[in-house]
Amino acid sequence: MPSQDDALQQAHADYQQHTRTCRQCHADTVPCAVAKHLLRLYNNARRNAARAD
Secondary structure, eight states: OOOHHHHHHHHHHHHHHHHHHOHHHHHSSSOOHHHHHHHHHHHHHHHHHHHHO
16 A cells, blocks of 8 residues: 555656646646646645645
């Protein structure tokens, strides 16, 4: 089972990779639905990590 820090790092990496490679995110100034979802997952992981500390 991954640690909360691993989950946080993975969520951040997934979001960053998507925003770099997504055609829609790159062309528009507004993030696409997938980017919004990945950012939500990252924020949730960040909150959970803060609570654990």
